[in-house]
Structure formats: structure tokens, C-alpha cells
Amino acid sequence: MNIQDKFPRALWVRLFIYLIVGHVFAGFIYLLFEVGANSR
Template sequence: MSERPEPETAVTTEGERARPRRDMEERLPPSLWIRLLVYVVVGHLLGGFLYLLFEVGSRAQ
């Protein structure tokens, strides 16, 4: 016996069964993937810049 209820399925206009709704809910929208990619890239660039500043500052002493 499963604790989860069976996923609801959408019915198309021809009466065929489409993929379960759960698949749609588990996937992230493309705009969210782009935002995530931008945040990761910008975060790494900022981290690299700070690392560079600390390296240059430590050699200047």
C-alpha cells in the first residue's frame, strides 16, 4: 500500500490519457533554469574576483 495517492492524469481532447500531472510539477520551468545558471555563473565570477583581490593584496605586502 502506498502512502501517496495515484497521480491525476490529464485527458486530451481525443480522450487519450496524457502524462501524469506529477511529471509537470516535478520539472522546473526553463526560465528558472536560466536564472539558476546566471546566479551560478555570477557567483563564481564574484568569488573568483574576490580570490584575485586577496591574492594580489597578499603579494603586495
């Protein structure tokens, strides 16, 4: 029994999606702060 048997595929997919969404969201907030700081 390896690690992949312990965790279902749906959990890995959900984790992967959360990672991508989290990075996109963080990048968007960073961009907002950069644009806001430059516009002053």
C-alpha cells in the first residue's frame, strides 16, 4: 500500500486546484498593491 492508495484522486485534484487559485489570488492582490503604490 503506497501513499496514493491512502488519499483518493479527488483529494489531490482539489489540493492542486486550491494551490493554483491561492497563487493566482495572491498574485492579483500583489498586483493591486503595486499599481496602487505607483499611482500615487
